[in-house]
Amino acid sequence: MYRGSRLKLYREGNLKNLFGNSARQIESQINQKSESYILNVSEVEFAEFLIQSHIIDFPVLDFENVFVESYEKDIPAESFPGNYDVYRGKTYRRDVIVYHIPYTGDIYILGNQGVSSFSISGSIEVGVTEDSITTEIINFNSDPEKIKRDFEDSKRYILSDYHILKKDCEGFNNEVLDFAIGKIKERKQKLLSKNDLLSSLGVPLKKKVGVAETFSIPKPELRKKIKIEPKVYEKGFKPEPTLSNENYQEILKIINDVGKNFERMPSTYIGKGEEDLRDHILLILDPNFEFGSASGETFNKKGKTDILLKYDSDVVFIAECKFWAGKGVYLSTIDQLLGYLTFRNSKTSLVIFVRNKDMSNVITTISEVTETHPNYIRTEKKNGETWWNYIFHINDDRNREINLGVLAFHLPD
Template sequence: MKIYAEDRLDNLLGSKRHELKQRIESETEDYILNVGEEQYVEYLKSEFTLDIPEIHTDKVYADTYEREIHASRFPGEFMITNPNQSFKKDIIVYHIPYSGSIDLLKFRPSSWTTMAGYEIQIDRSSRTIVLEYVNFYNDPEKIKRSYDDSVRYIFGSYQALKSDIEGYNNSLEGFIRSTLNSRRQQIAQKSDFLSSLGVPIKKKGNTSQTFAVPQPKLKQKIQVRPVVHSKGFKPEPTLDNDNYFKILKIINDVGKNFERLPSVYSGKYEEHLRDHILLTLDPNFEFGSASGETFNKTGKTDIQLRYDSSVVFVAECKFWTGEKGFLSTIDQLLGYLTWRDSKTSVVIFVSNKNFTSVLDTSKEAIKNHPNYISEKAASDNNWTNYRFSLPDDPNKEIQMALQMFHLP
C-alpha cells in the first residue's frame, strides 16, 4: 500500500458528507418527523465517524526468515561475478501494530510531505504494518537506521492526516443536526403549503422501512437504525430548550431558597412546597399557565405548563423515601406523559441528614431504570439532566431533569 498517494483526504471527507446528506434526504417524511432526534443523530454519527488509524510503535516486534535474493538487488560494493545468481540472505521483519482504519493512510491530508507514495505492507490478519530489510552487512545499526527512516516516512504526514480526520469527526454532530433540521423545516413548509390549498391531501402509500441493519463501514460494528412506530405526524407546540432551562432554573432557585430557610419550609408537605414553586413559575411565563394537580393522560401531576390545550412541561414533586420509591416516582411521571410531552423534571425533597449519600444513590439508581438512555451535562451539584424514552414508545425521547433539595 502506498501512503498519502491515492487521493486528497478532502475529497473523501466531502463525499462522506454528501453521502450523509443523501441518507437523511432519502428517509421518508414520516420517518424524519417521528424519529427521536438524539437516537438518530447518534446512529448516523456512529456510522459516518471515521476510525482514525493509530500506529503503535511502542508495541513493535521483530522476527527473521531466510529468502533467496537476486544479485541485482545487492548493493554495488558487492562483487558478484554472475549477475543472474541468487543468494540466501536473512530478512529482518518489523511488525508495527495498528488499530483503526489503516486504509486512511492512503489519502493526502491538507498538509503533506514529499514522502507521499512510500510503499508499506499491511498484514490485515495480525493488524500490523510489515517492514522488511535484507541483512546484507550483518550490521544491526544499519537495519535500525533503515527502520527509523521508514517510520519517519510513515509519520511524515500522519499528524496532519489525524488532525483533518478529527476535525471531520468533531463536526459530524453539528452537520447532522443542521441537515436534519433543514429537512424537517422543508417538510413543515410543504405541509403548510398543502394545507393552505383547502382540499384534502391524499398521502402516498409507500412507508419507510422502520428497521434496518446497515453494512459496517470503516468501523467493524453494526449499528441499528432507530425504529419509528408512528405512521403519521401532526405538529404540536413544543417547549424550546431555552425556556425549558429557564423553568428548571426557577425551580432550582426556589428549591435553594427552601434550603436557606429551613425554619420556614421544614416539615411542609409536598403540596405546600409545590405551591411555592407554582407561585413563582406562573407569573414568569406569558406563553402558558402553571397549574397544580391537573389531569394528564392517566393520572395527576404536580406541576404542568400549558400552551393552549397542549401540555409542554410536566414535573413531579416527591419526598425521598429510598431508591425503590425514587424509581416509582419516575414510573409515575412517565405514566402521565403522552408523546407530545418531551420536557420534564423530577423534583425530590430530601430530609435525610446525609444529603450527599442520597445524591450519589439517586444518580446510580436512575441508570437502572428501563427507560434510561443517557446522562447529559449537570447544571448544578443537585441538578442533573437525562435522556429517557417513553414506556410505550422507545423511539420517543424525552428530556428529564433530576433536581434534589435538602430539607432536613
C-alpha cells in the same frame, strides 16, 4: 517469503474527500426516507444508526510489540551501496529483514493526506497484513546496528503525518453525529413548512404511496455493537406545541434558584410539606413566563404535587415534586411522571427534596439508579452537583423522547 498488499502512506487519498463523501451519503440516506418516517422517528437514534458505518476506526500502531522475520530475495545491482562490486542489470541474492508492526483499526486510513495540513517530509510504502504493517530492510552488511538505524528511519516516515490524521479523524468523529442530527432536523423543518402551506390551501392532502420505509443495512466492519435502524409505527404526524430548549432550561434554572434558596434559608422552610414548597416554586415561575391560551391561562395545578405549563389545551411542561424516600420510590416517581405523558417532545422535571443528613449518598444514588430505568436513553449533561439532564422515552415508544430534568435540594428536617 513475505506476501501482502501494499500501502503508500499519506499519499493515496485525501481525508477531505473521505469526509465529504460520508456527509453526502448520510444526507442522501436521510432524503431517501419517507415524510412519515422523518416526522416521527427519534432524531438522535436515527442519526446514530446513520453514522455507524462512517465513524472512523483510527488505527493504533503497536511499536512495543514489533517482531521480525527474514527471507531471501534477488536484489537488483542498482539497489546495492556504491562500494559493492556488482554488475548493472544483474540481481544478487540477499537476506531481507521484515519488521512487523502490529495494529488495530482501519489501517487504510493512513493512505490519506490530512485535511488541516500536508507534510512535505516524504512518504513510505509499507506492506499490509491482517494485523500488522511491514517495512523491509535489505541486509547488505550483516550489521545489526545499521539495520536498527534503518528501521528507525522507516519509523519516522511511518509516523510523519500520523498525528495530523489522528487529530482530523477525531474531529470528524466528534462532529458527525451533530451533522446528521442537523440534517434530519433540516429536512423535518422543510416537511413541516410544506405541510403547513398545503394545509392552508383548504383541500385534503394526498400522500405519496409506495415509498420504502426501510433500507438494507450495509455490513459495517465494526468492533462494537451494531445499531439497528429505528422503526416508526405511527404513520401520521401532527405538529404539537413544544417549549424551546432555551425556555425549558430557563424554567429549570428558576426551579434550581428557588431550591438553592430553600437551602440557604432553612429556618423559613422547616416543616414545609410538598404542596407548600411546590406553591412557592409556582409563585416564582408564574410571573416569569407569559405562556398560555388566549384567556391568559399559565401555570396550573394537576393533582397534589404537579406543576404544569399549558398552551391552549396541550401540556408542554410538567414537574413532579417529591420528598426523597429511597431509590424505589424515586424510580416509581419517574414511572408516575412518565404515566402522564402521551405527547411529543415533552419537557419535564422531577424536583426532589432531601431531608436525609447524608446528601452525598442521595446524589450518588440518583446518578446510579436513574440510568437503570427501562425508559432511560442517555444522559445529556449535569449542571452542578444536584442538577441532571436526561433523555427518556415515553412508555412503549422509543421514538418519543422526553427531556427529564432532575433537581435535588437539601432541606432541614
